[in-house]
Amino acid sequence: MNSDEREIRARHALAEELAVQAGKLALGYFRNRDDLVIETKSDPQDVVSIADRNVETLIRDGVTEAFGADGFLGEEYGLVEGSSGYTWVVDPIDGTSPFVHGMPNWCVSIAVLHGGQPVIGVIQVPCHDELYSGALGRGATLNGKALTLDGVKTIRNAVTGIGANHHVTPASVGRTVEDLLKTGGNFVRLGSGALMLAYVAAGRLVGYYEPYMHAWDCLGGYCLVREAGGWFLPFPVEGEGLTRGAPVLATGPGAIDDLRRIAGV
Template structure:
């Protein structure tokens, strides 16, 4: 591992721990939060999201001022180092504000458009998922490696949805999955469900439209645990746009591509 990646990986883990603690403090006081809507009543944000992102940005700027930074709440600051941090301060804001534990802090680092670091902190479960390109993935320090015998038929698939895509499309995906003998869950956090794929809890995850801050950390985790990740373009302005997200354990890739109607 290059020293450049190693020091950023260590920092990402440290920041995720601190950001997770701040987010958890807000979560425990959520009755006093002012909740705002963005695109629609299901797309919500609070001061917790903004302040957690500010904390992460401040740490990155302090240690690596030449790195780029893309966060869900405050957008993209381009850098000059070839490294870009891609962050969702609280993925799963809807579960967060409604008192459900299915939310997380998601931190990825891209090097020349390739995710080389992925750290996801789930404070309510005291779980830290961490990975770096070529050095594997872990959950609370325990190495993760996917079981090749897990399939659509003997596992559970995560399915995501939002109003960027028509309801009929999501319904068709679920119908395809059920017809193949599979089953599904949706817990409200795409980043956390990608982490669950890396941990072997889910055999795959599909969402027709997500942004880079939702999935880059999870992509690195799944890849380093031995899973498959469908290409997600992030070059230039594409980094700020959404795309299909698909990740799966080895034994579920072929069936789930049929489910998601991917080539």
């Protein structure tokens, strides 16, 4: 085992540990959500609560204690540069809208970047007691069981996840859905892009497309999809690209061509 492998393994173990801790903290807030003060961001559909902030702080503190030279990008508190070459990218509660409305479609997403790619991806789904976990060259698992994608599922015999937000026009989302349906597919939207990417890695969805997402929403899921044998559209992580949004597409082997055509990438 070389030094990079040892470094990745150490961070992978910590990412799993912190995801479980963060999930427990978030679940406590979820069960007492009537007491949460909910704030809106730039759009009425984009909400945040003290739960998001405190969960992110828990993860950030854990990373700082163990790997103080690592960078850290969180949805709530932004980017702190590091010097180690590793950067943690975290969404403390992806799917805050489902979270505050009492739906289980939310998760904690943790990724670690190194060498311009997500080398670790861990997604904890507290309401379903599911831990998705993967690391570069080590495969992906769901609660310890290996995830392996094949080419049997296509957009015509499986379901595709579609995401939308205020950064894209309703017309463009409508064209995507219309094209998917005309091609013989069907779709779902759960309110958490990170969760739907985990579902791609697990084979529950054949693919996921969203015209505009942030790094903290997708990089953990991207690692899982790759390690399970799927494909994803690279996310621009260099320079300011890491803090800006970009199109996100991840698919199982049997849907790559169809979904790349539908997404126009």
